[in-house]
Amino acid sequence: MSLITKKIHELSTMLSSKAISSVELTQAYLDNIKQDDNHTTPINAYITVTPELALEGAKQADTRIQNNTHTSLTGIPLGVKDLINVKDIPMTCASKILTGYISSYDATVIQKLIRNEGMPHLGKLNLDEFAMGSSNETSYYGIVRNPHHREFSPGGSSGGSAAAIAANLAPITLGTDTGGSIRQPAAFCGCVGFKPTYGRVSRYGATAFASSLDQIGPISKCVTDASMIYQAMAGYDPKDSTTSSNTVETITNSKDIKGLKIGLPKEFFVDSLDSEIKEQILNTAKELEKQGAILSEVSIPFMKHAPAIYYIIAPAEASANLERFDGIRYGNREVADILSETYIKSRTEGFGPEVKRRIILGTFILSSESYDSYFKKAQQVRSVLIEEYNNVFNSVDLLLGPTTPTPAFKINEKINDPVSMYLNDIFTISANLVGTPAISIPIGMSQSQLPIGLQLTARCFNETTLFKGAHAVESLFL
Numbered sequence: 001m002s003l004i005t006k007k008i009h010e011l012s013t014m015l016s017s018k019a020i021s022s023v024e025l026t027q028a029y030l031d032n033i034k035q036d037d038n039h040t041t042p043i044n045a046y047i048t049v050t051p052e053l054a055l056e057g058a059k060q061a062d063t064r065i066q067n068n069t070h071t072s073l074t075g076i077p078l079g080v081k082d083l084i085n086v087k088d089i090p091m092t093c094a095s096k097i098l099t100g101y102i103s104s105y106d107a108t109v110i111q112k113l114i115r116n117e118g119m120p121h122l123g124k125l126n127l128d129e130f131a132m133g134s135s136n137e138t139s140y141y142g143i144v145r146n147p148h149h150r151e152f153s154p155g156g157s158s159g160g161s162a163a164a165i166a167a168n169l170a171p172i173t174l175g176t177d178t179g180g181s182i183r184q185p186a187a188f189c190g191c192v193g194f195k196p197t198y199g200r201v202s203r204y205g206a207t208a209f210a211s212s213l214d215q216i217g218p219i220s221k222c223v224t225d226a227s228m229i230y231q232a233m234a235g236y237d238p239k240d241s242t243t244s245s246n247t248v249e250t251i252t253n254s255k256d257i258k259g260l261k262i263g264l265p266k267e268f269f270v271d272s273l274d275s276e277i278k279e280q281i282l283n284t285a286k287e288l289e290k291q292g293a294i295l296s297e298v299s300i301p302f303m304k305h306a307p308a309i310y311y312i313i314a315p316a317e318a319s320a321n322l323e324r325f326d327g328i329r330y331g332n333r334e335v336a337d338i339l340s341e342t343y344i345k346s347r348t349e350g351f352g353p354e355v356k357r358r359i360i361l362g363t364f365i366l367s368s369e370s371y372d373s374y375f376k377k378a379q380q381v382r383s384v385l386i387e388e389y390n391n392v393f394n395s396v397d398l399l400l401g402p403t404t405p406t407p408a409f410k411i412n413e414k415i416n417d418p419v420s421m422y423l424n425d426i427f428t429i430s431a432n433l434v435g436t437p438a439i440s441i442p443i444g445m446s447q448s449q450l451p452i453g454l455q456l457t458a459r460c461f462n463e464t465t466l467f468k469g470a471h472a473v474e475s476l477f478l
């Protein structure tokens with residue numbers, strides 16, 4: 001089997017036994033990235049590739065391995081969603097407005113994974129502009145294609161991060177998930193995508209979209225790989241006041257689900273759910289029952305309001321967070337005669353249509369006339385949803401359902417219909433609104449040969465149970 005198709009826990013063993021070097025491994029990914037760029041319809045997973053930095057990091061990793069001062073991640077190359085700051089490297093957030101911006105500091109996850117663990121940095125991955133989208137079509141740097149079928153979308157907003165894993169352009173990548181942006185592209189591309197509990201992983205240095213929802217997490221080839229990198233990233237960070245000081249538990253590879261109570265929320269199994277996905281999800285649940293899990297139907301009635309709550313809260317928070325991109329402080333400036341015109345011109349030229357739509361919507365929602373009837377109301381409904389989740393988790397350990405209502409859709413199929421695009425997140429958004437950890441695991445292919453993802457959700461800070469369930473699901477398909 002070729003090196004670049006391997007999982008990171010396999011690569012880790014090969015590196016520490018010196019069967020391969022990190023330079024050799026990193027070069028293999030760089031070669032494959034180059035090869036895909038020459039394809040007639042490239043995947044376009046990367047916005048910036050950093051070969052020199054990657055090889056320099058690989059050399060240092062090899063020295064650490066020689067000196068026996070390495071960890072299990074040392075020498076394994078990493079791809080990073082291009083809204084996470086890596087010092088001295090351009091960061092675009094897939095927006096024209098950040099043209100020319102070079103990060104002046106490292107995000108905490110970069111400090112941990114690249115500087116401390118010694119993972120070579122392959123490059124910055126494509127995304128929907130400022131992570132707003134579900135298809136990777138809103139990027140100023142062009143669409144990303146689904147490696148399983150290049151006419152289809154890889155999902156979004158972490159489309160580059162998922163496509164890179166599926167096409168062997170990186171062995172592990174980082175994404176961010178505000179309403180499903182790790183799990184939905186992972187499902188569309190047949191990868192594992194994991195959103196940790198809100199507050200579990202520092203967001204310092206990740207460009208804020210909606211601060212009460214954003215989380216950083218991995219996209220990987222398997223569940224073990226996701227837990228390996230998660231444990232190296234998680235934990236309290238004095239630079240991010242939303243991080244929790246709870247100790248990070250050690251995740252094992254246990255798949256023992258005997259006696260584990262798994263709830264199937266009936267709100268997941270609605271008419272809009274594709275029948276093939278429904279069948280495969282329910283079959284998988286039955287297999288878990290055979291292994292000792294106790295299944296039950298549960299109900300979270302307010303889940304049906306999740307997209308409505310999300311598309312009020314997320315744009316409101318985004319409109320405030322994106323205020324900083326004014327043409328003065330970062331990136332591209334469109335100079336005008338007076339300062340206020342410079343702001344207007346820079347933002348008009350710099351932001352794409354989806355980002356503008358959200359800023360306008362969010363500004364309206366936060367205006368004094370509409371604050372009470374929209375923003376406050378959405379927060380109230382969000383509180384009810386949180387209460388419903390807490391109640392359900394009094395009787396079950398995990399929730400099981402689909403990640404997406406359909407397999408990947410075609411490029412251009414939904415981009416002119418924002419509401420249909422927004423509804424693609426119907427099953428992923430609740431985890432962000434409530435703060436729970438959630439993971440998407442590939443469970444096979446549709447008849448049209450597109451991947452299908454199953455989603456598990458656990459109580460906040462109960463990643464251990466989540467991974468146990470995820471291992472059990474994954475082992476059914478090995």
Ligand code: GLN
Pocket residue numbers: 131132133134156157176177178179180181182209314425
């Ligand atoms: N697709 C959702 C949106 O457009 C979620 C994006 C995300 O999780 N970053 O807002």
